Amino acid sequence: MTNRINHQWRLIARPVGRLTESNFKWVEESVPDLKENQVLVRTLYLSLDPANRGWTNEGGSYREEIPLGGVMEGGGVGVVEDSRHPGFQPGDNVQGMLGWQEYAVMNGNAINKLPVNPGLPLTAYLGLFGHIGLTAYFGLLDITDPKPGETLVVSAAAGAVGSLVGQIGKIKGCRVVGIAGSDEKCKWIKDELGFDEVINYKSEKVRDGLKRTCPNGIDIYFENVGGETLDAVLALINQGARISVCGMISIYNATEPVPGPYNLINILVRRAKMQGFIVTDYMPRAQEAIVDLGKWFMEGKLKYRVDVVEGLKEAPNALNKLFDGANQGKLIIKI
Numbered sequence: 001m002t003n004r005i006n007h008q009w010r011l012i013a014r015p016v017g018r019l020t021e022s023n024f025k026w027v028e029e030s031v032p033d034l035k036e037n038q039v040l041v042r043t044l045y046l047s048l049d050p051a052n053r054g055w056t057n058e059g060g061s062y063r064e065e066i067p068l069g070g071v072m073e074g075g076g077v078g079v080v081e082d083s084r085h086p087g088f089q090p091g092d093n094v095q096g097m098l099g100w101q102e103y104a105v106m107n108g109n110a111i112n113k114l115p116v117n118p119g120l121p122l123t124a125y126l127g128l129f130g131h132i133g134l135t136a137y138f139g140l141l142d143i144t145d146p147k148p149g150e151t152l153v154v155s156a157a158a159g160a161v162g163s164l165v166g167q168i169g170k171i172k173g174c175r176v177v178g179i180a181g182s183d184e185k186c187k188w189i190k191d192e193l194g195f196d197e198v199i200n201y202k203s204e205k206v207r208d209g210l211k212r213t214c215p216n217g218i219d220i221y222f223e224n225v226g227g228e229t230l231d232a233v234l235a236l237i238n239q240g241a242r243i244s245v246c247g248m249i250s251i252y253n254a255t256e257p258v259p260g261p262y263n264l265i266n267i268l269v270r271r272a273k274m275q276g277f278i279v280t281d282y283m284p285r286a287q288e289a290i291v292d293l294g295k296w297f298m299e300g301k302l303k304y305r306v307d308v309v310e311g312l313k314e315a316p317n318a319l320n321k322l323f324d325g326a327n328q329g330k331l332i333i334k335i
Contacts, residue, residue, distance in 0.1 A: 136164035148173030234263035305329030
């Protein structure tokens, strides 16, 4: 193997509140030689997701914490540069938890070879055909079982997951209301993605917007935000409503205990269901989602957008775009 230099972001301090570049160290080191069944991957694109923030906390979240001194973790797509695994050859495009680094030495069973599809950009495998698409698909269809005519409310509706959830809801015949944080985002999800109604939470209180757009109540809520948004939704849920809890981005940077929702009793009174899920639980069924998502995409029923930030050095600051509501679509780092 020729000598290669790898640049990495390593986690050196647990964040308190907002994550900053000071929580990381920029490291330069030589790429080690491969062992049997290992593959050297050059990272092309990294996925930035709200879950990244939770992994930096002591105690982790739904998975173990990233150890101090360890490479910051994250999903990505890349190209095989060298291989001692029989299933991978130089030039293969692959996907896996490559981490915030230019090169990743991976065990062959920890990466997936991507199909050759000249008409599909590699970024699609971090969005529509990756964990984002699976999250939207199973989080809506498996957890809430939407029916034609039902009212579906989606928070963070211009984000990677929310924008797909709303479109899938329309495919299933729902009346879809999206909550987003700018006039531009609201215009995009209504005019281009086909949402029926929109609420700009920065110019209108969510509870007022929901009363305006959901005169007959809420049957389904896809939860990405938490906090006051969840409480406003709970006030208007119908009997038998279903709430799919994908995330609560409004509280991830909290430094003080977060008040519980005041209207939680409506889960009882309205005989509603509120269920959380983690997309990795659905990986054995991934092909089921990919078939449907691919079909809808080819039919022009699904659109997606990527928000690309150039350069690995920008990753720590770019991640905060998610918490500031500054991204539109899937946030990705181009290496």
